[in-house]
Amino acid sequence: MKKKRYAMVIDLRRCIGCHSCSVACKAENRVPPGVFRSWVKIIEKGRYPNITRHFLPTLCNQCEHPPCVINCPVQATWKQEDGIVIIDEHRCIGCKYCLASCPYNARYVNPLMPIVQKCYFCRHRVYAGLEPACVEVCPAKARIFGDLNNPEDEVTKLLSKHPFQTLKPEMGTYPQVYYIAADADAMDPFAGRKEWT
Amino acid sequence: MSGMNRRDFIKWGAGGMALLATGLPLEGEPAPLEKGKSISRTTGRMRKSIPSVCMMCPASCGILGYLEYGKVINIGGNPLDPNSRGRLCAKGIAGLNHLYNPDRIPSPLRRAGKRGEGQWKQISWDEAFNEIALRLNALQAEKQHHNFILRNAWDLSSNDLAWRFASAFDSSTTFHHAVLESPNGAFAIHDVSGHSIGVGDVSHTRYILNFGANPYESHYLFVPFIQRLIDARINLGAKMVTFDVRISQTAGKSDEWFPIIPGTDGMVVLAMAYVIASEGLWDREFIERWTNTSPARLLRHLSAYTPKKAESVSGVRASDIKRIAAEFATAKPSVAIGGGGALKHINGTSNQKSILLLNAMVGSLDTKGGFIFPQGYLLDPPDPKPPKSQRMNPESQNLFVRVARGTQPVGVLMTHMDNAVYRGPNSKLISHVLEDESKIPFHVSIDPFLNESNLYADIVLPEAIYLERWDLLSPPPMEGIPYIALRQPIVKPMAHSLPFSEILIELAHRVGGGVERYFRFGKMEHYIEAMIRKIPKLVDAGGIDFLMDKGIWVNSELKPDRKRLKTPSGKYEFEPSLPTYLPIPHHQQLKEGEFHLITFQWNVHSYSQTANCKWLMEIVHRNPLWINEEAAKRMSLNNGDRVKVTSSLGSIVTPVFVTQGIHPRVVALSDSLGRWNYGRTPQGKPFQSQDPETNLLWWGKHGTGVHPNPIIPILQDPLGEGQGWMDTVVKAEKV
Incomplete structure (x- = not known):
């Protein structure tokens, strides 16, 4: 059996910006108020009356070359063979080096205990044969999760059929969260007018 | 696995x-x-x-x-x-x-101070039931049954039980939640088709012409509807064109967005119908066979609505109207849908009728990919049923206007998951009425939470929430095949709360005087079983046990039932009065510095019910007033500056969100936020409770929003009785 290489495709032609993923993640992983593992950025661009809206759900990119892993002084975080970057909460000393080195702001310190947490593709669900919580709930089926090593998998098919993007490719991190039809301004942390929230 | x-x-x-x-x-x-x-x-x-x-x-x-x-x-x-x-x-x-909300009402409460002071004394259920029964008995003794009023303004699944109780008591007035964005929509659909509900069959369509609906954020069939709409857009390449005054998520993701002057959607719709008729793009056969009007009459009627005239009224270019109309008529199948932006006006009913007519013009009524009328099972509750003395009315604020004027006597007001003060326009009037003991001598509220309205109640009964109770439902089936869904308790009711049904059943027995006769079925489970027994196929499948196991039962042998109209003529009835565009009188002379005020809903909120959900409030907790950049520049407003918004009813002060995405003559303020008495969570400040996370609430310092309803006057569409939510004219000035 070939090794797994987990990845997520977020099809922004489908995304409706409804935040179901944000809340599903909160419920699944008991993420406390004030921090998020999954968030939807919403921007508006253009000039009246030619305006469009763009959404960008973000989560840990499970990078192929994760800077957070390199910078952890106590080896509390590493990349598994199946591609998921995990944190050993018992080793973590809460020094936040990884927070500083993550180009995607994917990590946070749990306000209830001094450890760093982030999305890990709902590994506990995936290993039990379930989809990550955000994927299962998505009303528009914009999030697709699967194995890039399996040519029959939907993620593989989607990525072979459509042009795709990743966030901040210039960082050389090789993210494993792929976007279809992402807006350049939405992907740029500084461009585009921000939402009101 | x-x-x-x-x-x-x-x-x-x-x-x-x-x-x-x-x-x-x-x-x-x-x-x-x-x-x-x-x-x-x-x-x-x-x-x-x-x-x-x-x-x-x-x-x-x-x-x-x-x-x-x-x-x-x-x-x-x-x-x-x-x-x-x-x-x-x-x-x-x-x-x-x-x-698991820390603010759930722990036990029945009796008012201890003056109305509205928020002083409560915990009492037992027995005491509460007896007091309510005593009040209702007093009405019976004085033959004032009619003065019992029941408002069940949110919970669709309890409509029948609420109606049963009110009718058994011989009450005159009950209210239910208005679906389809506004009672206007339901009224128009019923008038034309005889059906109670209608929705675009967006999974099979190739063209979606959207007037003021915002399915990306809120729709009365939100998740079922949007997933099909997206499927059609991606798999069938369906085009979506949206007419809306602001760039909603829907408008912002549409292929084309046309900003439009509020309340003029009907004009554009009819102008498109005219283009389709005059250019011969219509489905003549469909019109002749399925409507009670004729192509000749239609063309004559529509000739008053030229694209040019529509341009001067709505601000949408005539060339665009012509182009979109032709696209709509030639992309088959295509569907026109209407939402709050078209319906929540005092001309909303005729707007919805015009939209139905536009669908009829291209043969898109009750066809695959057109506008369909999905009917669920008609559930038949157990006998005996009380005599049909009255119909249930869509929730309306007219009740409070009548009470304020003294034309509507009230003996006992019972509200269930109702928050008229927060939900209604002219909040102040409603709260004054509720506060006045001479106008409403006794008010009992059934709700899981204290809110802006039951602050004025005399007795508040803690209700079990939907995860703790029984109901049998048959929602409108998007695939056309009716199905049955069972709501069953996932956990036992918290603390001392009881489901609404149990409260009514117990009350019926305590009140007596004939009311109890209609509640002899015992418990809600028996009531549900009686309904299930009348569906033989479901009984064969295992009845209640099947539903308790699976939650859903679909009669897979049924095929979608089309083309059976319930109207007297058996056709879609646009005659005798063909749909017209009715200009909104007070919109006609807007002065400099005046704006249309419209309201809108968020994708994570459902009006009065969700502000105490920490996960949702964390995402959207404030609602600055949307204002166009050009208008903001004239008033030298920057993002976050505060403005005073004044209508005929008074004023509110709110920060602004300066955006390109709204018509320059319109300002928009969302509902669902700005709560003043809905527990601690909406305030966003940390507090101690059994949930450690409430210590971490953080958004209070960012502001918790402003509610527009206090400055929205009560205005009703004379036809459909829907509130004109989007018809307020306001002045805005920098503070």
């Missing part, structure tokens, strides 16, 4: 359990991805799940409540639901925040 079988999993689970507990699970064996299951993060055990039905919005999606140690840990979608197909929105998941 194929691929990795259950035994393997348990083996892995047992071995991995210790590791999981230390946060180091093993990498799992490959397994196909399954739906509708949940696993414990800490023990690796599959969670027990109980199917039920959501009630965070009227869509009634099938849900699964996941249990661990007797507590509901998570809520997921039920994959067997043919409407939602296992998907769920943010509100549906946040139902958990209702269930």
Whole structure:
């Protein structure tokens, strides 16, 4: 059996910006108020009356070359063979080096205990044969999760059929969260007018 | 679980359990991805799940409540639901925040101070029931049955029971929640087709012409509707064109967006109908066969609505109207839908009728990919039924206007999940009426939470929320095949709360005087069983046991039933008065510095019900006033500056959100926020409770929003009786 290489495709032609993923993640992983593992950025661009809206759900990119892993002084975080970057909460000393080195702001310190947490593709669900919580709930089926090593998998098919993007490719991190039809301004942390929230 | 079988999993689970507990699970064996299951993060055990039905919005999606140690840990979608197909929105998941909300009412409360002071004394259920029964008996003794008024203004599934209680008591007036955005929509659809509900069959359409609907954020069939709309856009390449005054998520993701002057949608619709008629793009055969009008009459009637005239009224270019009309008529199948932006006006009923006419012109009524009328099962509650003395009215604020004027006597007001002060326009008038003991001598409220309205109640009964009670429903089936869904308790009612049904049943027996005759079925479970017994196919499938196990039953032998119209003529009835555009009188002379004020809803909120959900408030907790950049520049406003917005009723002060995405003559303020008495969560300040997370609430310092309703006057569409939510004219000035 070939090794797994987990990845997520977020099809922004489908995304409706409804935040179901944000809340599903909160419920699944008991993420406390004030921090998020999954968030939807919403921007508006253009000039009246030619305006469009763009959404960008973000989560840990499970990078192929994760800077957070390199910078952890106590080896509390590493990349598994199946591609998921995990944190050993018992080793973590809460020094936040990884927070500083993550180009995607994917990590946070749990306000209830001094450890760093982030999305890990709902590994506990995936290993039990379930989809990550955000994927299962998505009303528009914009999030697709699967194995890039399996040519029959939907993620593989989607990525072979459509042009795709990743966030901040210039960082050389090789993210494993792929976007279809992402807006350049939405992907740029500084461009585009921000939402009101 | 194929691929990795259950035994393997348990083996892995047992071995991995210790590791999981230390946060180091093993990498799992490959397994196909399954739906509708949940696993414990800490023990690796599959969670027990109980199917039920959501009630965070009227869509009634099938849900699964996941249990661990007797507590509901998570809520997921039920994959067997043919409407939602296992998907769920943010509100549906946040139902958990209702269930374990620290502000739930612990026991029946009796008012201790003056009305509105918020002083309560806990009393027993017995005491509460007796007092209410005494009040109702007094009405019976004085033959003033009519002065009992029941408002069941949110909970669709309890409509029948509420009606049964009110009718058994011989009350004159009951109210239910208005679906379809506004009573206007339902009225128009009923008038034309005889059906009670209608929706675009967006899964099979190639062209969606959208007037003021915002399905990307809110729709009365939100999750079922939007997933089909997206499927059509991606798989069929359906084009979507949106007419809206502001760039909603829907407008912002549409292929084309046309900003339009509020309340003029009807003009554009009819102008498009005129283009289709005059250019011969219509489906003559359909019009002749299925409508009670004729092409000749239509053309004559529509000739008053030229694109040029529509341009001067609505601001949408005539060339665009012509082009879109031609596209709509030639892309087959195509559908025109209407939403709040077109319906929540005092001309909303005729706007919806015009939209139906536009669909009829291209033969898109009750056809695949057109505008369909999905009917669920007609559930037949147990006999005996009280005589049909009255119909249930869509929720309306006219009641309070009549009470204020003294033309409507009230003896006992019973409200269930109703928050007229917050939900209604002219909040002040309503709160004055509720505060006045001479106008409303006795007010009992049934609600899981204290809110802006039951602040004025004399007795508040703690209600079990939807995850703790029984209901049988048959939501409008998007696939045309009716199905039955069971809402069952996932957990027992918290503390001392009781389901609405149990409260009514107990009350009926205590009141007596003939009311109890209609409540002899015993418990809600028996009431449901009686309805199930009348559906033989469901009984064959296993009846209540089947539903308790699966949550949903679809009669797969039924085929979508089309072309059976309930109208007297058997056709769509646009005659005798063909749809017209009715200009809104007070919109006609807007002065400099005046704006149309419109309201809108968020994707994570459902009006009065969700502000106490921490997961939702965290995402949207403030609602600055949307204002166009050009208008803002004239008033030298920057993002975050505060403005005073004044209508004929008074003024509110709110920060602004300066945007390109709104018509320059319009300002928009959302509802759902700016709560002043809905517990502690909406305020966003940390507080101690049994939930450690309430110590971390953070958004209070960012502002918790302003509610527009206090400055929205009561204005009704004379036809459909819907409130003109979008018809307010305001002045805005910088503070």
